[in-house]
Amino acid sequence: xxxxxxxxxxxxxxxxxxxxxxxxxxxxxxxxxxxxxxxxxxxxxxxxxxxxxxxxxxxxxxxxxxxxxxxxxxxxxxxxxxxxxxxxxxxxxxxxxxxxxxxxxxxxxxxxxxxxxxxxxxxxxxxxxxxxxxxxxxxxxxxxxxxxxxxxxxxxxxxxxxxxxxxxxxxxxxxxxxxxxxxxxxxxxxxxxxxxxxxxxxxxxxxxxxxxxxxxxxxxxxxxxxxxxxxxxxxxxxxxxxxxxxxxxxxxxxxxxxx
Amino acid sequence: xxxxxxxxxxxxxxxxxxxxxxxxxxxxxxxxxxxxxxxxxxxxxxxxxxxxxxxxxxxxxxxxxxxxxxxxxxxxxxxxxxxxxxxxxxxxxxxxxxxxxxxxxxxxxxxxxxxxxxxxxxxxxxxxxxxxxxxxxxxxxxxxxxxxxxxxxxxxxxxxxxxxxxxxxxxxxxxxxxxxxxxxxxxxxxxxxxxxxxxxxxxxxxxxxxxxxxxxxxxxxxxxxxxxxxxxxxxxxxxxxxxxxxxxxxxxxxxxxxxxxxxxxxxxxxxxxxxxxxxxxxxxxxxxxxxxxxxxxxxxxxxxxxxxxxxxxxxxxxxxxxxxxxxxxxxxxxxxxxxxxxxxxxxxxxxxxxxxxxxxxxxxxxxxxxxxxxxxxxxxxxxxxx
Numbered sequence: 001x002x003x004x005x006x007x008x009x010x011x012x013x014x015x016x017x018x019x020x021x022x023x024x025x026x027x028x029x030x031x032x033x034x035x036x037x038x039x040x041x042x043x044x045x046x047x048x049x050x051x052x053x054x055x056x057x058x059x060x061x062x063x064x065x066x067x068x069x070x071x072x073x074x075x076x077x078x079x080x081x082x083x084x085x086x087x088x089x090x091x092x093x094x095x096x097x098x099x100x101x102x103x104x105x106x107x108x109x110x111x112x113x114x115x116x117x118x119x120x121x122x123x124x125x126x127x128x129x130x131x132x133x134x135x136x137x138x139x140x141x142x143x144x145x146x147x148x149x150x151x152x153x154x155x156x157x158x159x160x161x162x163x164x165x166x167x168x169x170x171x172x173x174x175x176x177x178x179x180x181x182x183x184x185x186x187x188x189x190x191x192x193x194x195x196x197x198x199x200x201x202x203x204x205x206x207x208x209x210x211x212x213x214x215x216x217x218x219x220x221x222x223x224x225x226x227x228x229x230x231x232x233x234x235x236x237x238x239x240x241x242x243x244x245x246x247x248x249x250x251x252x253x254x255x256x257x258x259x
Numbered sequence: 260x261x262x263x264x265x266x267x268x269x270x271x272x273x274x275x276x277x278x279x280x281x282x283x284x285x286x287x288x289x290x291x292x293x294x295x296x297x298x299x300x301x302x303x304x305x306x307x308x309x310x311x312x313x314x315x316x317x318x319x320x321x322x323x324x325x326x327x328x329x330x331x332x333x334x335x336x337x338x339x340x341x342x343x344x345x346x347x348x349x350x351x352x353x354x355x356x357x358x359x360x361x362x363x364x365x366x367x368x369x370x371x372x373x374x375x376x377x378x379x380x381x382x383x384x385x386x387x388x389x390x391x392x393x394x395x396x397x398x399x400x401x402x403x404x405x406x407x408x409x410x411x412x413x414x415x416x417x418x419x420x421x422x423x424x425x426x427x428x429x430x431x432x433x434x435x436x437x438x439x440x441x442x443x444x445x446x447x448x449x450x451x452x453x454x455x456x457x458x459x460x461x462x463x464x465x466x467x468x469x470x471x472x473x474x475x476x477x478x479x480x481x482x483x484x485x486x487x488x489x490x491x492x493x494x495x496x497x498x499x500x501x502x503x504x505x506x507x508x509x510x511x512x513x514x515x516x517x518x519x520x521x522x523x524x525x526x527x528x529x530x531x532x533x534x535x536x537x538x539x540x541x542x543x544x545x546x547x548x549x550x551x552x553x554x555x556x557x558x559x560x561x562x563x564x565x566x567x568x569x570x571x572x573x574x575x576x577x578x579x580x581x582x583x584x585x586x587x588x589x590x591x592x593x594x595x596x597x598x599x600x601x602x603x604x605x606x607x608x609x610x611x612x613x614x615x616x617x618x619x620x621x622x623x624x625x626x627x628x629x630x631x632x633x634x635x636x637x638x639x640x641x642x643x644x645x
Binding site for chain 1 (some may be wrong): 288289290291294310311312313314320323324328331332334335336337338339340341342346348350352353354361389391392394395396397398399400401402403404405407408409410413414415417418420422423426427430431434435436469523542548562605606607608609610612620
């Protein structure tokens with residue numbers, strides 16, 4: 001399922017329902033060009049016995065993948081299917097002796113080229129035909145509150161990461177997380193979805209305690225009667241603001257700290 | 260907040276920035292230039308860098324960012340390479356969901372891998388991915404014609420790890436030096452999970468049964484003969500009370516959950532609230548064949564898919580755990596760690612947070628008894644009612 005015009009799309013691997021980027025060039029494009037940082041989840045081979053600096057692959061949230069696919073800059077590759085030729089085995093017909101011979105050959109050519117001190121390299125990325133999935137594999141999340149708030153913040157230029165550290169859905173950074181601290185704990189809700197006051201208090205106080213604000217936001221349903229009553233003037237009428245703001249309403253909460 | 264401003268002026272650049280740094284320093288992205296600065300000194304952990312508040316658009320901002328990114332990309336592009344001296348190689352068999360080890364050099368096999376009756380070592384999928392990621396292993400397909408890449412290894416093995424979240428927790432703990440093994444309940448509920456060892460001796464069983472019956476009988480008797488709790492007015496009234504202890508005991512009228520009941524039989528656990536991994540602190544004397552009691556037990560849950568355990572789920576999980584402390588534990592230890600405890604690793608799209616759940620029976624810790632022993636006993640005469 002390789003199309004030539006798809007060759008320039010960023011490849012995002014889906015394995016066991018999770019999204020990864022293995023190729024370093026794809027990682028650079030996704031971060032530099034589309035301000036999607038993702039989370040590094042692999043062991044760094046240079047310094048393997050620590051978890052401060054991790055290596056490839058980068059893991060992406062479903063919302064990040066959905067946005068990149070929606071914008072037409074990336075495609076999703078099913079790696080299990082892409083690797084099926086390499087990994088195929090006929091259970092009843094395993095010739096281990098032959099396999100071992102071939103492996104010895106592979107390894108000895110490696111050590112020949114290395115000279116005296118043989119070393120073995122594991123490549124990071126495979127060279128296979130790519131089995132791409134259609135957009136419909138992620139389009140189901142386009143209409144979720146999480147995706148609405150993610151897209152809204154992304155369009156405003158924020159970097160967004162998972163919010164587990166502070167019990168929120170996302171964290172929003174004004175710039176690359178490498179250089180800047182996050183500013184918001186983010187919670188997306190349906191426009192008429194109820195959320196508890198306890199959550200507002202808990203998240204608001206927690207956020208303020210760690211120098212962030214709690215941001216809650218939702219998208220006006222398409223069939224909302226009087227949008228201009230809700231949206232800011234810049235969000236309606238003129239063509240300027242409406243594209244980016246996308247009928248989104250949000251509030252930020254910080255504790256005032258009196259007393 | 261004012262204190263923080265002071266810190267900016269006086270504290271040298273390499274130290275943290277007080278509150279903000281502490282709040283985020285645990286697992287926020289760090290500056291990769293610190294890693295490069297480490298150079299060949301692999302003994303110490305990389306230092307933590309400084310961050311800015313927000314982009315100012317200045318060129319120095321831009322330069323800092325570009326340098327940081329470059330340092331990171333260069334590090335990420337590092338090779339996964341190992342020498343023949345510590346070479347490990349194996350073949351992945353998809354239908355067995357394991358790798359057969361061909362060459363097994365190096366120190367990893369003290370805690371990784373399992374030998375079968377023919378002496379062949381087999382690796383579990385999480386062990387394979389871990390060794391491949393750190394560049395310690397070469398993996399081949401069943402035909403022997405492809406050196407599988409890290410990407411191919413994930414494609415082959417991740418599905419057999421019982422969830423990416425479990426692999427993440429495994430790899431994280433391995434990196435920190437712990438010994439990690441799958442628990443018996445890794446794949447599902449197991450009839451005989453690790454519990455206080457049940458006695459197999461028939462006579463012992465009969466004796467335990469009789470003791471339990473007698474204990475319940477005594478508790479029942481005590482209820483009958485105990486002072487009746489008045490249905491209105493003060494609980495403690497009238498009479499001569501010789502110690503605070505006896506007063507406090509009389510005040511204990513609210514039933515509470517106690518561990519002093521009969522031994523609990525393990526209940527059937529539900530996914531994901533069952534122990535996934537047993538963890539041992541690193542020690543050179545560790546033997547795979549006889550590891551001994553684990554130092555920790557870890558349950559792994561997915562932040563997006565799973566919810567907090569219901570009381571029933573938590574109860575079932577705890578019924579499969581052994582007691583945390585022996586009879587020599589102090590009250591403080593029991594209150595802090597719980598009668599039983601377990602660690603739950605919550606995973607959210609690549610980020611892990613560990614939480615310790617403890618089963619603490621506050622009512623069993625008679626704080627008042629210790630205090631009463633310390634203070635002088637006084638006679639207490641309640642004031643007569645007007």
